Amino acid sequence: MHHHVFWLEIVFILLAFIAMWFAVSNFSSVKRIFIGRPLRSKELHAQHTKLFWIIALPILSADLYSSVAYGPEAGMTELVGLGASAKWFILPITISTILLLAILITSYIMGVIAYPSGGGAYAIAKDNFSNPLPSLIASSSLLIDYILTVAVSVSAAVEAVSSAYPAVGPYETIVAIVCVCLLVIINLRGVAESAKIFAWPTFLFMACMLLLIVVGLTNEASYGFVQPATPPIGQFPPGVTVLLLLKAFSSACSALTGIETISNAVPVFREPQQKSAIKTYIALGVVTAITLMGFAYHLYVQGITPDIHNTMLSQLAGVYYGHGPMYQILIWSTFIVLILAANSTFTGFSQLAAIVATDGFLPRALTNRGDRLGYSNGIIVLAGLAIVLIVAFRAHTNALIPLYAIGVFLSFTVAQLGLLRRWKRVRGPKWGIKFVINLVGFIITALVAVIFAVTKFIDGAWLVLIVLPIIVFLSMMIKRHYNQVAQQLKIDPAETRPGAHRVITIVLVSGVHRVVSNTLSFAKSLGTELVAVHVGFDHEDIEKMEQKWEEWGNPCRLVVLRSSYRSILEPISRFIQALEKWEGEEPGHIHIVVPQFIPKKWWQNILHNQSALLLRAWFFWNKDVVITTVPYHLQK
Amino acid sequence: MHHHVFWLEIVFILLAFIAMWFAVSNFSSVKRIFIGRPLRSKELHAQHTKLFWIIALPILSADLYSSVAYGPEAGMTELVGLGASAKWFILPITISTILLLAILITSYIMGVIAYPSGGGAYAIAKDNFSNPLPSLIASSSLLIDYILTVAVSVSAAVEAVSSAYPAVGPYETIVAIVCVCLLVIINLRGVAESAKIFAWPTFLFMACMLLLIVVGLTNEASYGFVQPATPPIGQFPPGVTVLLLLKAFSSACSALTGIETISNAVPVFREPQQKSAIKTYIALGVVTAITLMGFAYHLYVQGITPDIHNTMLSQLAGVYYGHGPMYQILIWSTFIVLILAANSTFTGFSQLAAIVATDGFLPRALTNRGDRLGYSNGIIVLAGLAIVLIVAFRAHTNALIPLYAIGVFLSFTVAQLGLLRRWKRVRGPKWGIKFVINLVGFIITALVAVIFAVTKFIDGAWLVLIVLPIIVFLSMMIKRHYNQVAQQLKIDPAETRPGAHRVITIVLVSGVHRVVSNTLSFAKSLGTELVAVHVGFDHEDIEKMEQKWEEWGNPCRLVVLRSSYRSILEPISRFIQALEKWEGEEPGHIHIVVPQFIPKKWWQNILHNQSALLLRAWFFWNKDVVITTVPYHLQK
Secondary structure, eight states: OHHHHHHHHHHHHHHHHHHHHHHHSSSOHHHHHHHOSOOOGGGGGSGGGSBOHHHHHHHHHHHHHHGGGTHHHHHHHHHGGGOGGGGGGHHHHHHHHHHHHHHHHHHHHHHHHHOTTOOHHHHHHHHHOSSSHHHHHHHHHHHHHHHHHHHHHHHHHHHHHHHHOGGGGGGHHHHHHHHHHHHHHHHHTOHHHHHHHHHHHHHHHHHHHHHHHHHHHHHHHHHOSSOTTOOOSSOOOTTOOHHHHHHHHHHHGGGGTTTHHHHHTGGGBOSSHHHHHHHHHHHHHHHHHHHHHHHHHHHHHTTOOOBTTBOHHHHHHHHHHTTSHHHHHHHHHHHHHHHHHHHHHHHHHHHHHHHHHHTTSSOGGGGOOOTTSSOHHHHHHHHHHHHHHHHHTTTOHHHHGGGSSHHHHHHHHHHHHHHHHHHHHHOOTTHHHHHHHHHHHHHHHHHHHHHHHHHTIIIIIHHHHHHHHHHHHHHHHHHHHHHHHHHHHOOOTTTOOOOOOEEEEEEEOSSSSHHHHHHHHHHHHSSSEEEEEEEESSHHHHHHHHHHHHHTTOOSEEEEEEOSSSOSHHHHHHHHHHHHHHHTTSOEEEEEEEEEEEOSSGGGGGGSOOHHHHHHHHHHHHSOOEEEEEEEEOOO | OHHHHHHHHHHHHHHHHHHHHHHHSSSOHHHHHHHOSOOOGGGGGSGGGSBOHHHHHHHHHHHHHHGGGTHHHHHHHHHGGGOGGGGGGHHHHHHHHHHHHHHHHHHHHHHHHHOTTOOHHHHHHHHHOSSSHHHHHHHHHHHHHHHHHHHHHHHHHHHHHHHHOGGGGGGHHHHHHHHHHHHHHHHHTOHHHHHHHHHHHHHHHHHHHHHHHHHHHHHHHHHOSSOTTOOOSSOOOTTOOHHHHHHHHHHHGGGGTTTHHHHHTGGGBOSSHHHHHHHHHHHHHHHHHHHHHHHHHHHHHTTOOOBTTBOHHHHHHHHHHTTSHHHHHHHHHHHHHHHHHHHHHHHHHHHHHHHHHHTTSSOGGGGOOOTTSSOHHHHHHHHHHHHHHHHHTTTOHHHHGGGSSHHHHHHHHHHHHHHHHHHHHHOOTTHHHHHHHHHHHHHHHHHHHHHHHHHTIIIIIHHHHHHHHHHHHHHHHHHHHHHHHHHHHOOOTTTOOOOOOEEEEEEEOOSSSHHHHHHHHHHHHSOSEEEEEEEESSHHHHHHHHHHHHHTTOOSEEEEEEOSSSOSHHHHHHHHHHHHHHHTTSOEEEEEEEEEEEOSSGGGGGGSOOHHHHHHHHHHHHSOOEEEEEEEEOOO
């Protein structure tokens, strides 16, 4: 089995990269099939790619709402080591989580009010701190958490399916990788079309979860609120420590990631954008709170215990529905909504990365929009890193949880601090209330971030605490590099003007044949000094070449260089050095012309020594010479 | 554990490729450390890279001799399913193997006499058949078997070590890959230096094996030739079939691979080359026969049974020596000699591939000699394919055995047939005897090849029987391609002479800055028609560019193209099409000049859109245009 799985993985990773390559390569008909017709740049601001809030709700909230599928389970997993009598702690922990959710949503609505153009924590921090450090901490920790969201959500989705179909168990990693690849293709199609595909399954999942809670209440109305399986309440079994409860709390808080997605994506809402975003936030908060509480409560009443092969949601649904059609609908809608959570993260990650890259703190390639107006490079980077995490943790949600959510709370904290500074600076109507809201938010999120870092440090949070400063440092270095380049490239158009120089053209000739003839024709058409250079490996070789050149009527001056080490690079390199010295101080260009014949089929290249390409690459990086390639396309 | 191993493998495969890249890249100081100073081409025929026969023996025979470590075990593995009473069949099987060895060595000596310049089966077939098919069958089947030799030998080497140290067990695949990588580095250093490193361990292994046989005889002299563990002799347990015995025989014959290495490598011997090669053949045959017989006999007497975690050699040595120093010396010399077997194959494979490639049946790159005069590309191809096999079969020797040896016997058969034709054609002194020797050889090897194909078909031989014709077919296609190319490139020097044409130079400008200025200077220095082309994405962009160009004093004519789809490729492509039409039938070149700034550090490239490179690549493959890259090297 092991064998088998290993190979499948390799194959799928390769397929994934091939698919991605197709997706981003130009002029490809395969691409048209998967990605759709290219969109004009001006369609970017057209109404039809913008989202009505009721449609935006499922797309942008899938990340937050779907976490109910694994958040309570993550919390219960920490408690269950103490036995059944510790299970009731899930109730106060869930209540605390919901309170935290309320505080966060309120704080984030303040963010939307203050910054309607989106950007979330990063935009807020950037606006309120002159030093780039806070904003980089916010953006980097969010970007890390987005990657984790994809890994965690897809893993949880696959675990939901393998709960219903244990046969999927050994293939979890592969299935998860395939899901990520499908998400890449869907996201390269662009935001708005994604919406139309994805809105309904999330509504279905919400309906399923709410129905599950209603069915649970009906069940309890018939069989009592304390059932045979219900664990005792109010006991303090030996081993309960504050640290352990805090750890369970921080694991349960993995249900709160994804709140920032909406505030980052305000520009994708249809007008009025701010109002729509706030409406979405409130609706989402209410539904999430009800679901979390109801779900956790029924888990407690039915005495469900975490099982690595069967999620708690699947167990609870099994109690009420058996394995009939309702169970199947719930499992598959859980699967789909968790995949959509990952999908919403693709939008969030690529937009945030593009914003940060526009400011020069990340590689500029992240700002490139693809054919369908999505940020293609961001989408692919996210997918690649998420796949690495999925493979490294073999698609086990609970192994990934300790790394998770710490980034989100760090960025929450920075955002709150930024808003505090803003209210103090801008003032405006009711600024006192807003200040107090964000002050509470700041204290709570900072506290939660510290709790996360401390309680989950050994289990994996240390990794995030190492990677985060590295990313921040790299961002600073990137910015510095861009500044330096801009400085070097700047010219005064009135002063620096292009003028003609002396150019010495060197044509590399391997013999007397059609490709060389074609190349020499080109070189002779330029009005520059011309020398043909041939590298010979032994005496005979050299003599033969000189003779052939003679027969050819000496098309131009020929210099034959001798190579003792079978390298053609070295003698040419020495020849150029000599030319440079001889040229002296006078500005000018050394111009190397390389003949290259191009086979009809790309695979035929393997049959020809790619010395022309290697030469090009080497000179390009090592010498200050202009390089021209004259192609000769073979007919068959 | 599984987790762990998976990652380590990925890391090692990556390291392997990095190491190989370093090994072949030019002008690298790292390379100097691993590979040594480059050798001049004329050193190729210098005496000091040629081998004295006593030194050539261990290097070129390691392949054949080392197989004693797994050949008898492979045979016994087939028999042991029938119980202890079938074990005695290993004795007649080993005797048959030795007879076959004698026939093969005699036939091969005929080959050396007829063809002192080396090339083995391929050279013989090529010389005696006008149709290239037989020689291609010979070379392809040998090349396949060389790859299998590396995989089998390295796997067996690692199994020897993990017999002594069971802790190595789970890491066998990784250790095997590391060994192959070390072999690549050693082989890129070249043949002669390898000799000095490698001669002594093989002698040590031979001494160890002979000593083991002597110790065994002493043991039997004291404790009797029939000991309590000795299985009964002469019984026919139920289930013994001719097919099963033939299968055991063909598995045991895996001990005979590697005979052709010497005849392929005649040119690496010191003069007199033929005599040295024949001496080596005879000495090797005698030692191998004694070892095989003695080893198999003691295995029988001590009643050793195959064990996946402990090789039979290790078990036998354990019986005589315990796990003391003699046991350790034997295990480690087995390990080293099996690695050397793989090493000798590197020489054989790369030389044969180079010979076939020189004839145009394999990619020409295989004829390139590296800095140290070894055929670098052949070495790397062999290593890559062997690593694939090792990973696919998880470094299990017995899983690889069914694929093995069939190729060798196919090539043997072809070679014998070739020699038969030669003796008939050339005649010469004592041609009758030589003819009879090779006739016997031909019949026997053809028979053995058929036995192999039939008995091992289901277990893996089918794979070889599919791959072989594919390689032969590809070889024919390669030859056809080279012929076609040569035809197309041929010109009559008196008729076709390079002359000047019309050239239109297009400079791609992204804005007004130093890199563009530098590029325009170059373009203006050529005496060609000049147009600057800018691609704008919206109206503002275009207007701004036109204004800047004006301010810059209109260095040349500017054409601004509008792109609606954020692609710069598409509008430029359309522009070129228009130019081509407008140019009409007149011969000429369209010449695109691309500015490219080159960061000081290679990794900084990730921070810049590589549009220049992508443009180059696209035009290169799709359009018949000359492309010039004008580099601008950044200072920091």
